[in-house]
Amino acid sequence: MDEIERADVAVAAAREGASVAADYFRTDVPVEMKDGKTDVVTRADREAQERVIETIRETFPDATVVGEEDDAPTVVPDDGPAFVVDPIDGTNNFVRDIPIWCTSVAAVVDGEPIAAATVVPPTGDEYIARDGETRFNGEPVTVSDRTDPQASTVCPTLWWGLDRRDEYAAAATGVVERFADLRRYGSAQVSFGYVASGALDGIFSNLQGNPWDTVAGAHLVRQAGGRVTDLEGEHWRHDSTGVVVSNGGIHDELLAVAREADAARE
Known part of the structure; x- marks a missing residue:
């Protein structure tokens, strides 16, 4: 109760x-x-x-x-x-x-x-x-049922500061090279909702998000049948580094893009 x-x-x-x-x-x-x-x-x-x-x-x-x-x-x-x-x-x-x-x-x-x-x-x-x-x-x-990255639309989310724009650029490049299209809405929680409802196929970041930007949305997606992991592909928590969110069908490809973005800071 x-x-x-x-x-x-x-x-x-x-x-x-x-x-x-x-x-x-x-x-x-x-x-x-x-x-x-x-x-x-x-x-x-x-x-x-x-x-x-x-x-x-x-x-x-x-x-x-x-x-x-x-x-x-x-x-x-x-x-x-x-x-x-x-x-x-x-x-x-x-x-x-x-x-x-x-x-x-x-x-x-x-x-x-x-x-x-x-x-x-x-x-x-x-x-x-x-x-x-x-x-x-x-x-x-429920989340969407798309499995073809070239038919899927995804969103780089959270905010890369001015000192981390190489990562932002790598994230955007990875999307346009691997997926059908890119969206960016300016609200992580709204973006999570779009994935949960099937309007969007995935969102991702290599950053560690604040819990208020991520926790509610991660639950929305999981309860809608989607997948939420860290950069290692493991169970995402509020203190994880990176957040990769998808319908499950495009998760591996999206995870690869998130890792490429993270590699840009090294």
């Missing part, structure tokens, strides 16, 4: 946070810089995270909540339950009025997700993983 309740809370919290963020979208909300010219934050991020945390703690007052903003813990505990929150994944899109961003919340136990919700206010879409399945707008979905 506790896992069911945690799943319910994750969904409710994602919806509440998304509602707060949506009220600020395409307004003149001030933009602040964090650690770089593309690492931005707004009042919407902070207030959405506050609402998510408030919603969680109405039911679990002592919950550990790992989040991107302010003084929230940034490491997923290996023992016990926690929630992982991204109040706005795709803030650069958000501040440019691009309608590809979301609020994501995952419930985890002993470092592994048990439920996840990604809410995309600009399109009205919801991706929810619980009870052994992923639902898109209330309907069960």
Whole structure:
């Protein structure tokens, strides 16, 4: 019953946070810089995270909540339950009025997700993983069944800093040489949702992602029948290096591209 309740809370919290963020979208909300010219934050991020945390703690007052903003813990505990929150994944899109961003919340136990919700206010879409399945707008979905890389579309995701553009270039080159086409959306969690629903065939990075950018999405894909590994092709965790996400049918080819990108930094 506790896992069911945690799943319910994750969904409710994602919806509440998304509602707060949506009220600020395409307004003149001030933009602040964090650690770089593309690492931005707004009042919407902070207030959405506050609402998510408030919603969680109405039911679990002592919950550990790992989040991107302010003084929230940034490491997923290996023992016990926690929630992982991204109040706005795709803030650069958000501040440019691009309608590809979301609020994501995952419930985890002993470092592994048990439920996840990604809410995309600009399109009205919801991706929810619980009870052994992923639902898109209330309907069960599965990953695509494509096995031919030359008929598959994939997305390099996460963010290569200005000092790591050789890796970014290698990732893009690997995609255009091996796959049908490339997409890049500016929101890792939305991209995970696209793979889970079969709209996209894979996403990848050689970087170690933040848990708020990855944990919920990884659960969405796995519960939809997809595969999520690290650069070694092993089970992906929140602290893994690299994340390779696919429908399973193109995974080996996508893994090769991720490794090529990683080799570019050496």
